[in-house]
Amino acid sequence: MPKHYLGIDLGGTNIKAGIVDDAGRVLSRGSAPTPGKDGFEAVCSAIARLGGEVAQRAGLTLGHGSIAAAGVGTPGLIDFDHGAVLNAPNLPGWTDVPLAKRMSDLLGLPTVIENDANAAAFGEYWAGAGRGDGHNASPPDPLVMLTLGTGVGGGIVIGGRVLHGGFGLAAEVGHLILHPGNDGLPCGCGQRGCLELYASANAAARRAKEAVQTGRPTSLRSCTEPTAKDLFDHAQAGDVLAVEVAQGVCNDLAWTCITLARVLDPKMIVFAGGMALAGDWMFDRIRRSFRERTWRIASADTLAIVPARLGNDAGIIGAAGVAWEVSQRGVLP
Amino acid sequence: MPKHYLGIDLGGTNIKAGIVDDAGRVLSRGSAPTPGKDGFEAVCSAIARLGGEVAQRAGLTLGHGSIAAAGVGTPGLIDFDHGAVLNAPNLPGWTDVPLAKRMSDLLGLPTVIENDANAAAFGEYWAGAGRGDGHNASPPDPLVMLTLGTGVGGGIVIGGRVLHGGFGLAAEVGHLILHPGNDGLPCGCGQRGCLELYASANAAARRAKEAVQTGRPTSLRSCTEPTAKDLFDHAQAGDVLAVEVAQGVCNDLAWTCITLARVLDPKMIVFAGGMALAGDWMFDRIRRSFRERTWRIASADTLAIVPARLGNDAGIIGAAGVAWEVSQRGVLP
Numbered sequence: 001m002p003k004h005y006l007g008i009d010l011g012g013t014n015i016k017a018g019i020v021d022d023a024g025r026v027l028s029r030g031s032a033p034t035p036g037k038d039g040f041e042a043v044c045s046a047i048a049r050l051g052g053e054v055a056q057r058a059g060l061t062l063g064h065g066s067i068a069a070a071g072v073g074t075p076g077l078i079d080f081d082h083g084a085v086l087n088a089p090n091l092p093g094w095t096d097v098p099l100a101k102r103m104s105d106l107l108g109l110p111t112v113i114e115n116d117a118n119a120a121a122f123g124e125y126w127a128g129a130g131r132g133d134g135h136n137a138s139p140p141d142p143l144v145m146l147t148l149g150t151g152v153g154g155g156i157v158i159g160g161r162v163l164h165g166g167f168g169l170a171a172e173v174g175h176l177i178l179h180p181g182n183d184g185l186p187c188g189c190g191q192r193g194c195l196e197l198y199a200s201a202n203a204a205a206r207r208a209k210e211a212v213q214t215g216r217p218t219s220l221r222s223c224t225e226p227t228a229k230d231l232f233d234h235a236q237a238g239d240v241l242a243v244e245v246a247q248g249v250c251n252d253l254a255w256t257c258i259t260l261a262r263v264l265d266p267k268m269i270v271f272a273g274g275m276a277l278a279g280d281w282m283f284d285r286i287r288r289s290f291r292e293r294t295w296r297i298a299s300a301d302t303l304a305i306v307p308a309r310l311g312n313d314a315g316i317i318g319a320a321g322v323a324w325e326v327s328q329r330g331v332l333p
Numbered sequence: 334m335p336k337h338y339l340g341i342d343l344g345g346t347n348i349k350a351g352i353v354d355d356a357g358r359v360l361s362r363g364s365a366p367t368p369g370k371d372g373f374e375a376v377c378s379a380i381a382r383l384g385g386e387v388a389q390r391a392g393l394t395l396g397h398g399s400i401a402a403a404g405v406g407t408p409g410l411i412d413f414d415h416g417a418v419l420n421a422p423n424l425p426g427w428t429d430v431p432l433a434k435r436m437s438d439l440l441g442l443p444t445v446i447e448n449d450a451n452a453a454a455f456g457e458y459w460a461g462a463g464r465g466d467g468h469n470a471s472p473p474d475p476l477v478m479l480t481l482g483t484g485v486g487g488g489i490v491i492g493g494r495v496l497h498g499g500f501g502l503a504a505e506v507g508h509l510i511l512h513p514g515n516d517g518l519p520c521g522c523g524q525r526g527c528l529e530l531y532a533s534a535n536a537a538a539r540r541a542k543e544a545v546q547t548g549r550p551t552s553l554r555s556c557t558e559p560t561a562k563d564l565f566d567h568a569q570a571g572d573v574l575a576v577e578v579a580q581g582v583c584n585d586l587a588w589t590c591i592t593l594a595r596v597l598d599p600k601m602i603v604f605a606g607g608m609a610l611a612g613d614w615m616f617d618r619i620r621r622s623f624r625e626r627t628w629r630i631a632s633a634d635t636l637a638i639v640p641a642r643l644g645n646d647a648g649i650i651g652a653a654g655v656a657w658e659v660s661q662r663g664v665l666p
Contacts, residue, residue, distance in 0.1 A: 077631070142499060156596070158491060165598020166475060167635050172595045175628055180588045190629035191591070255513045258524070262491070262505045263596050265498020295508055296523035298410070302500050 004060060005323045006051050006070040006109065007114065009315025010043070012036060012090030017050045018313070019058040019067070020320035026313055028057035040097045043248025047072070048106035055157065060299025063108025067196075069332050070102055070111040071323030073119030073315050078168050083113055083333065098188075100333060110332040116315060118162045118171060120272065121145035121155025122325065128309040129270045131155075140267035140304065144260050146173055146253075147308075148228075148275035154198040156264065160324060174200070176259060178252060199252040201275040204228035211245045218242060232278035246265045246278075247285060254289035261294065261303055272308035283307060337393060337477035338656045339384050339403040339442065342449065342648025343376070345369060350383045351607040351646070352391035352400070353653035357460025359646055361390035363465060369423065373430045379657075380405070381439035385604030396441025399626050402665050403444040405436055405654030406452030412500050416446055416666065433666060438450060443665040447655045449648060451495045453605065453656065454478035454488025456651025462603045463490075473600035473637065477593050479506055479586075480641075481561075481608035485529040489597065494658060507533070509592060511585060532585040534608040537561035537578075544578045551575060565611035579611075581617060594627065594636055605641035 009016040011034060018029035032050045035042040051070065052062050060066040077087025080329040083100025124130055130139040141160060147153035152174030163170045174196035175189050184193020191232040197203050208226040212218060218241035223230045234242035257269050283305060291300040310317055325330055342349040344367060351362035365383045368375045384403065385395050393399040409421025417434025436639060437444040455462055462473040474493060480486035485507030489496040496503045507529035508522050517526020530536050541559040545551060551574035556563045567575035590602050624633040643650055659665055
């Protein structure tokens, strides 16, 4: 059995790909624009072309037994039983498209598909935050990853596998409801009060802007349009209003950690995405708020709340990792 | 391999036991008082005695190859790696006691232990609400069960197995935080605003009492101390205040269903316990509140929100079921 996997991270704008070994190391990588407006078949061809390039770059050839399998992390809602993408808002015309089958044909490799946020979570579990600084015989399980960006993405690994749920919709933590009443902000998903309206990078920026508009004194006033980064920068510099707003965001994330702890009892919660770059200042506050508010039945210190480690590689490592995991179970398509 | 399992449901007051076949049918049952104050060894002996009785009643003998394994559902915090109960508030002196090993010696059977709420959830998955009206080749997975009693107990089945979590503390849904602020009621667990302070049977009774104390007109005034049953009875009879309070409880349970749906994406949520006897009136309102508030990305009708079916047998069937499940995986101790 060859020990190399092709990992593909499909986004609405770019495709990233890489060859990854069975220890989660990236041997080659590449990227290409996503020809989304040209439709499903064009995107599949672009993926296959890029896959061939990164294979060659690693000294391997597709479909000649030197690569065990391919994994594709894709946006959208997935039918895991049929390897199909049911819909993907950023990919026009993707309605129940047989992505796994098509890529398997084009690549000449067994191919599994996975939701992009789930794949990234598996990457961190397998080769990132979950692996820690060295070889880890027993990675933290369950593990939850939250990606704080435009929205809040989520992925869960339990029992060494990605949790799909009953309808392929597990780990949609961005749509946990924090404020269920009529005062909860309306979300595009149809709910009110979703987490991502309060604790994504976009939400942090909005909360900063609203705070400036109250007229209270703040150094944030110097920013034309404060970003999440501005908010955390000014908070770290000691601006009282910025600290207050940033602490509010951290409290909401800590509350989310408590929710996840009561349901899943994870060993590790990983935060990724631009906002996680706020670093120790943010993590210290999330951890403190978690410890102050979680129960005293068991130690609050057993749950690790940590930053992601794989950065932009999480998608390709995770997609390759999912292919590796499925092949380990002997159930490759 | 014999097809019979001994299921034991250990409570602070009573021990229940039964012989259960590999389809989840109870062949014999019995119960005995829990000699809790006499300590761990006395309780183990009482369990073994009762186990012998129910075996005999089913025409079987312990330790002679006619019973495959025993499962014990126990209150308290469990160390699953060592089959030990770390502590159990209602069982004096139970501090890190080797329950699985001791029962295995006394019964002459491989013995697994499980948290009582988890065992009951597995019972409903295997042979109760999850089985439905007939033979079910593919039970609803994930399944979550909430038991609405003095508190709110919880159990989760994923991938055909009970979810333990990283530290044996998964599915503590009674301690999901509904109200994280300082206005959240203080809970014995150290948190504020826990679900069980708003939506257990005890909480429903308290909410009814508080509503009566506002002085608003209500038929509940005729009850000296309204119970959860009184609340739902008066609501069904049309009392405006009772409807309002009962609806509030149902809304909190629906919110909890949304939380569980976003994290786990279960196919079924089962409500058990005294309050679930409020029946269709309560279930209709929980389902409606869920549908009104959950996202529109996927159909709200895919998640079944249903009453438990096994009643008092859930504990013994579930404990036997866990033993069956572990033996199916070939990892009996």
